[in-house]
Amino acid sequence: MEHRKVMILGTGPAGYTAAIYSARANLEPLVIEGEEPGGQLTLTTEVENFPGFVDGVMGPELMENMKKQAERFGATFRRGRATAVDVKARPMRVTVDKETEYTVDALILATGASAKMLGIPGEHDMIGRGVSTCATCDGFFFRNKKVIIVGGGDSAMEEATFLTKFASEVTIVHRREELRASKVMQDRARANEKIKWVLNVTSEEIVSDGNKVTGLTVVDNATKERKTLPADGVFIAIGHQPNTAFLAGQLETDDVGYIVTKGATSETSVEGVFACGDVMDSRYRQAITAAGSGCKAAIDVEKYLEGSATHDWSMSTT
Structure with a gap:
């Protein structure tokens, strides 16, 4: 069973930005890419409203560049999807593809929402x-x-x-x-x-x-x-479904299934679990707002782990 300080579930602008920021903070995040690495933008041709690209940028290119930037700072990526999560355990436990189990100190959820x-x-x-x-x-x-x-x-x-x-x-x-x-x-x-x-x-x-x-x-x-x-x-325009079924009701969500966060933070109802991007945003659902929330999640995780430094969860067997 491999232990990680930080695991990020999902990619897209939120997951990749969280990976960039947490990697630069030397947290060595492991990113589980999900079934669609790069998220919904990989299905988009030209993105014209992401700041910094005067002539626009292809969605897949933007996502690939974000991934490379995160890898440059030390983030690692694994194909697959989380099939089981236990956020009450300490350290928390995440099972990927029903076969590989990890323990983690902090978990960032960036699993997005799928358009119906x-x-x-x-x-x-x-x-x-x-x-x-x-x-x-x-x-x-x-x-x-x-x-x-x-x-x-x-x-x-x-x-x-x-x-x-x-x-x-x-x-x-x-x-x-x-x-x-x-x-x-x-x-x-x-x-x-x-x-x-x-x-x-x-x-x-x-x-x-x-x-x-x-x-x-x-x-x-x-x-x-x-x-x-x-x-x-x-x-x-028949609605979106947040990708939260794998959590099995362990976190507070709204009536539709979007993860509820505390105030202006990325903190969820469970300590050590943070959410960013479309999985917690039913209103804006834009690449740039998702990226911003990924930044917030990484900063919140860094502060959380600093406060949790006295807990040697990596040695725990519970």
């Missing part, structure tokens, strides 16, 4: 080529183009309204006649002349020419009529 997808043909293949789950990230690319928002909640209304700043036309597609969004959000969207509505339909397929999205095929739930709505982009 429709699970229809063409959706996965066209991510980054017309299919998106983030209007704030990708709206700029659809200036003077037609886009579709799939969803009926507050997030869908908010993203549709935001996209009208760029797109020539925004169509909200929802599977029911009634929307889940609050009345104020619905009223705001309905008052926007750029927003069109296609309700009570089931999304069936993302249509493309092989290189870019050209539309969305839907089926009318009442008449069973099938038609294709022309569009240059399709934004999926």
Whole structure:
């Protein structure tokens, strides 16, 4: 059983930044990369809103550079995912891929949140080529183009309204006649002349020419009529699911599953466990805010370990 002072679960901007800062503090962090090393940005083509890149940067390139920067300072990486965690034990225990067990003094959770997808043909293949789950990230690319928002909640209304700043036309597609969004959000969207509505339909397929999205095929739930709505982009806005199931309820979370942190810190309900990035942020979900929270987590861990220096947990067998 290998012991580590600091383990980071997850990568992406939050995990990589936490690795950079904790490695520079000589904490020699071990980063468990998860099933998608680099996180959601590895599925993004061009990132134009990350500070310091005047002409933008490819998402995979940005993540690879962050990883190399962390490795430069002494962080180590292992492919795999945490399958079991015991945060009540001292030292804490983490099992990776159901076979390798580690003990750790401090744990940083940067496992992110996964956008819920429709699970229809063409959706996965066209991510980054017309299919998106983030209007704030990708709206700029659809200036003077037609886009579709799939969803009926507050997030869908908010993203549709935001996209009208760029797109020539925004169509909200929802599977029911009634929307889940609050009345104020619905009223705001309905008052926007750029927003069109296609309700009570089931999304069936993302249509493309092989290189870019050209539309969305839907089926009318009442008449069973099938038609294709022309569009240059399709934004999926049916919610996110924080990746916290592996914690088995050991930490305080909100009703959706996002980890609750204390005030402005990255501290969780369990001493020695810290959270950063989208796994604790249901509001902003941006690369730069995730990176900032990763910095906070690493600094919090350093201070925590300084205060815990009298505990020789690495020698404990409990």
